[in-house]
Amino acid sequence: MTHVMHYDPSATDLVYTFGGHRPIAEINPGDVLVTSTEDCFGGAVRTVDDLPTRVCQAFNPVTGPFHVVGAEPGDTLALHFIDLTPARDWGMSATFPHFGALTSTHTTATLQPPLEERVWRYDIDRDAGIVRYHARRSESTVDLPLDPMLGTVGVAPAGGEARSTIVPDAHGGNLDTPELRAGTTVYFGVNVPGAMFAIGDGHARQGQGEVCGVAVETAMKVTVAVDLIKGVSTPWPRIETDQRLMAIGAARPLEDAYRISQHDLVTWTADLSGLELLDAYQLVSQAGSAAPGNVCDPNYTMHAAIEKAFLPGVVAYQGAHQRLRDLGRSLR
Amino acid sequence: MTHVMHYDPSATDLVYTFGGHRPIAEINPGDVLVTSTEDCFGGAVRTVDDLPTRVCQAFNPVTGPFHVVGAEPGDTLALHFIDLTPARDWGMSATFPHFGALTSTHTTATLQPPLEERVWRYDIDRDAGIVRYHARRSESTVDLPLDPMLGTVGVAPAGGEARSTIVPDAHGGNLDTPELRAGTTVYFGVNVPGAMFAIGDGHARQGQGEVCGVAVETAMKVTVAVDLIKGVSTPWPRIETDQRLMAIGAARPLEDAYRISQHDLVTWTADLSGLELLDAYQLVSQAGSAAPGNVCDPNYTMHAAIEKAFLPGVVAYQGAHQRLRDLGRSLR
Amino acid sequence: MTHVMHYDPSATDLVYTFGGHRPIAEINPGDVLVTSTEDCFGGAVRTVDDLPTRVCQAFNPVTGPFHVVGAEPGDTLALHFIDLTPARDWGMSATFPHFGALTSTHTTATLQPPLEERVWRYDIDRDAGIVRYHARRSESTVDLPLDPMLGTVGVAPAGGEARSTIVPDAHGGNLDTPELRAGTTVYFGVNVPGAMFAIGDGHARQGQGEVCGVAVETAMKVTVAVDLIKGVSTPWPRIETDQRLMAIGAARPLEDAYRISQHDLVTWTADLSGLELLDAYQLVSQAGSAAPGNVCDPNYTMHAAIEKAFLPGVVAYQGAHQRLRDLGRSLR
Amino acid sequence: MTHVMHYDPSATDLVYTFGGHRPIAEINPGDVLVTSTEDCFGGAVRTVDDLPTRVCQAFNPVTGPFHVVGAEPGDTLALHFIDLTPARDWGMSATFPHFGALTSTHTTATLQPPLEERVWRYDIDRDAGIVRYHARRSESTVDLPLDPMLGTVGVAPAGGEARSTIVPDAHGGNLDTPELRAGTTVYFGVNVPGAMFAIGDGHARQGQGEVCGVAVETAMKVTVAVDLIKGVSTPWPRIETDQRLMAIGAARPLEDAYRISQHDLVTWTADLSGLELLDAYQLVSQAGSAAPGNVCDPNYTMHAAIEKAFLPGVVAYQGAHQRLRDLGRSLR
Numbered sequence A, B, C, D: 001m002t003h004v005m006h007y008d009p010s011a012t013d014l015v016y017t018f019g020g021h022r023p024i025a026e027i028n029p030g031d032v033l034v035t036s037t038e039d040c041f042g043g044a045v046r047t048v049d050d051l052p053t054r055v056c057q058a059f060n061p062v063t064g065p066f067h068v069v070g071a072e073p074g075d076t077l078a079l080h081f082i083d084l085t086p087a088r089d090w091g092m093s094a095t096f097p098h099f100g101a102l103t104s105t106h107t108t109a110t111l112q113p114p115l116e117e118r119v120w121r122y123d124i125d126r127d128a129g130i131v132r133y134h135a136r137r138s139e140s141t142v143d144l145p146l147d148p149m150l151g152t153v154g155v156a157p158a159g160g161e162a163r164s165t166i167v168p169d170a171h172g173g174n175l176d177t178p179e180l181r182a183g184t185t186v187y188f189g190v191n192v193p194g195a196m197f198a199i200g201d202g203h204a205r206q207g208q209g210e211v212c213g214v215a216v217e218t219a220m221k222v223t224v225a226v227d228l229i230k231g232v233s234t235p236w237p238r239i240e241t242d243q244r245l246m247a248i249g250a251a252r253p254l255e256d257a258y259r260i261s262q263h264d265l266v267t268w269t270a271d272l273s274g275l276e277l278l279d280a281y282q283l284v285s286q287a288g289s290a291a292p293g294n295v296c297d298p299n300y301t302m303h304a305a306i307e308k309a310f311l312p313g314v315v316a317y318q319g320a321h322q323r324l325r326d327l328g329r330s331l332r
Helices: A254-273 A277-287 A317-330 B254-273 B277-287 B317-330 C254-273 C277-287 C317-330 D254-273 D277-287 D317-331
Strands: A004-006 A025-027 A032-037 A062-068 A076-086 A090-095 A118-125 A130-134 A141-145 A149-154 A185-189 A197-203 A220-229 A238-240 A244-251 A289-292 A300-307 B004-006 B025-027 B032-037 B062-068 B076-086 B090-095 B118-125 B130-134 B141-145 B149-154 B185-189 B197-203 B220-229 B238-240 B244-251 B289-292 B300-307 C004-006 C025-027 C032-037 C062-068 C076-086 C090-095 C118-125 C130-134 C141-145 C149-154 C185-189 C197-203 C220-229 C238-240 C244-251 C289-292 C300-307 D004-006 D025-027 D032-037 D062-068 D076-086 D090-095 D118-125 D130-134 D141-145 D149-154 D185-189 D197-203 D220-229 D238-240 D244-251 D289-292 D300-307
Touching (some): A032 A062, A032 A197, A062 A220, A076 A197, A090 B277, A118 B277, A130 B277, A141 B277, A197 A220, A220 A317, A238 A317, A244 A254, A254 A277, A254 A289, A254 B254, A277 A300, A277 B130, A289 B289, B032 B197, B062 B220, B076 B149, B076 B317, B197 B220, B220 B317, B254 B277, B254 B289, C032 C062, C032 C197, C062 C220, C076 C197, C076 C317, C090 D277, C118 D277, C130 D277, C141 D277, C185 C317, C197 C220, C220 C317, C238 C317, C244 C254, C254 C277, C254 D254, C277 C300, C277 D090, C277 D141, C289 D289, D032 D062, D032 D197, D076 D149, D076 D197, D076 D317, D185 D317, D197 D220, D244 D254, D254 D277, D254 D300, D277 D300
Parallel strands (some): A025 A062, B004 B032, C004 C032, C025 C062, D004 D032, D025 D062
Antiparallel strands (some): A032 A220, A062 A197, A076 A185, A090 A118, A118 A130, A130 A141, A149 A197, A244 A300, A289 A300, B032 B220, B076 B185, B076 B220, B090 B118, B118 B130, B130 B141, B185 B238, B238 B244, C032 C220, C076 C220, C090 C118, C118 C130, C130 C141, C149 C197, C185 C238, C238 C244, C244 C300, C289 C300, D032 D220, D062 D197, D076 D185, D076 D220, D130 D141, D149 D197, D185 D238, D289 D300
């Protein structure tokens, strides 16, 4: 029988780094966690008049960290998202003065005045599966498909580091990829005893690249199954769905995020399929897909993906995804 | 009645730059061109023993340039691909010593030995719609969907430049995006009288990013409708399909290709829809998709796309795509 | 009378992150610290047969952190290096398998085999002021000028982060710039109470960019004067010498390190001189110099510099550099 | 006896691409050319009210191309600048709306308004060796050292390309490095019969990186000696002075310009000195210097340099620099 742990954090329980915190709870591999996450504004932006730089002290709180019993460096943590449901019937987005891909930033520094800070409020209709955009300078509205995801999922980094939850890197973190949906399994290499995973930054949906720097931010109800693959290491975050294997790179410039993700997918494909390395490179070159997660965070992210149908008979991580998928279905 | 021009180039008719050549023919807006293109190896790589650096003198020949009657700087050329059919039942791919995303190159220069040069030969089954991969170091084969496209389509560049057909830039050229399929319309700003478009570099299919630097290269039979939108300028190549509007950026680093494509899609969306600029930025941020074309050529390419369904009532380029789509269907 | 504090760390006192540690000592503004630093190998590489990846558990230990009494976020810490003397008559360098500018790395990932790991041992002749290079594959030697510097100097980062000492960023850290010599003052914005500065990674000399990833690494005897400028913030590390003002940027891609450093120098010049912003931009454009510190670390560094002679009458940080320079001279 | 050729171009003789033009004259190896170059504005910007985007039709005219008798692909062209003297007692600079390192551009595209276009006029005092800056928003002036150089020097590119004179690449072109002074020899690989070199874009001085995108632009009187090294190829532009050997890389992102220049200097050093490749890498790592030329053009440039004193007995290009240096001195 599956053990289901419920954890309902208060605002002061949330943290802003991966690493540097004591665990809020222990969880056993095979268990399921039911919890919630705040939005990237800590819930402080509720109307179009709530400018984030005025009403927020910090950004991107996460729920955690959770200590996974038995996790050691060299293992792989598997998190399978059974359910992601927006906790509110609204979501917020914004432009920031020095954040986003089409503005100068603190590192892509220019002498121009920054973009206007502006807030948009979306309606979220969970039953209709719709996120409704409202223009600010006209009456236009557009209905977009609801597509809930978590922007920030990761473990404590290696080397004693503590990294801001704004940052994605090899430990995961602010990956900001729309591929982290319900029904997927994400894998992380474990760097510290207990893995110390945390989750947050729910999006009702986001475009690929998150070009303005902010998705449709919303609090999220999360049901996630936790598993551990002992003695198997994972260099960069990977995602498995029913159809696809994906590797994620996080770096600047963006071509390095691409290189990391493709390199990891090629070597992973070679490992799983028995194809020689350049043969795997060739296959991924013709069969693979790729897209940006974010092109706005301190590291950009891209994923590389291949259809499992092109790799018949291949089983990743000892079948963890299928096992967790079945577990998730059994709980519905 | 539509005028259909047939042009069958010989090997010595092909050229290796955009710009710098006299037209091989004139074509009127509204006409349809039926022609063919060689593969990027000029057809010289036919077996896995034909190493490209040994058997090729030059790479990426294109068919053209064609002078479009009446085209002037400030206009937009529309090319609608009615049909793309591989001209052979085989295609070739390769790794190059200093080309591709997962190897050092002449610009990302390292002191390591280069990757091995190796050739793969694919079977193309047009009836079954399949491209068959054969591993070189094992007996593995994988059937991939046939998805014909042209890697290189463009016009003469501005400023008296002549650019190698290996290079993508604002004039188009070696865009190497799988989005240039039959059924799509691509738009280019005209830089010189007659536009001087040329096409080539057929791929039976390619992955997003063309990671090893080479797709499934094949000669192609091409049917393309030509149109001209007078007095409308186009800053970067754009693509329209029945479902989507796309803008393409070409630059290094890759984030600049992303920025260009997103900037062009945002401003184009604002122009077409009447949305204020930051409102369009916000909409594209949540509704847009993005992917790399190539991450191996002298400039990398990315596209930004939005579903036309999210922009109800919007008509681009005076309805050129629909008109050409109808024309294409009428010829079948 | 100046208070001089002596601190002689043992190997287990050294730390590998900025942030995340309790202070090893308190020091008052105006005091002088006499201490020592280990080399980036922790002293474990002593002969050309000591391959770093075999003999080292961790890299780049620093001495500290020191709590500066009264330092608060929003203040600026000034560290003036009175003396830097190599503690040994030898220094070590190496090529690493996946580190350095002319090799693929974990982020600029390729499928090529890595470079050979090789170690070079230099003689350091403090009296003659010479560092002697010995080729490994021939008998060649080259005498280079001794030019001692510290590669790693910084404070605890903002936001509760702890960053590896391999990383340079706004908090300083592994700046790896040859400009951090004796006689210079470096300024850091204070992010946490006490500033928590640490120092390490002595180089007998290094080239600009540290192209192979490793300088002539050596333990160092350090005499450093500490001062605090209350209520004055500093966005990125800055250096002042008798002749020049410098701003340092740390980022990828390298043009962003350039942008940060130039942006900071332009705005600082405008602040100090009263020149309007674009007037300062113009002056720095013609009068400024620029060079890379490292092009191998997780963030690259560049500095932007201007001669103080071009800014007559300008005094930075309330004359801290001159005051500390005088203090340093008084101790000799 | 040295043959000295005089060529005085009129405005309509100037060209705006490398490649794509017939030679204006032939010149023999060993000859000296005395000619002049216009400034990057074609002389049209003469007062601070002459905004470049209003008064200029095109930018960066060059004098040439010159056909060097006997030059063939695979040879190296040596140009030794005997004298560079500003032709006017004033020079102009400017900020551009979308050009320069601290502004968004057409490729680093943002949604912000561009920087103001503003012009500065400098006094050039050849006798005093001074360039005088005048602030536009105050009465401040600053005297900077006169340091004349040519921003744009190159040969016709390979592959039938014609490249805008705004662009630097392997063929040279708009290198925009302050190292191209009188007394230096620059080497280019020859790509087409006759080499077809051209020169222009004189600067009374410029900062490293040319951060605002524009130096102190001025017409220049040029005396240049021409030589040819048969059968010796040169992959990227190189510069030799009495003290130093330099290699120049041109690419984006900036780290690739760094990689190219360092890679070329390392391999060149190995070739010249007989050091094994990694031994040369190590020596350059500790002994080398590096700086940006421009961080604003379509490709950025950096140079890598090493003191000839560190390579005793080394002679590059069969002593071409010394021979041309002596020739230059004999003509004074």
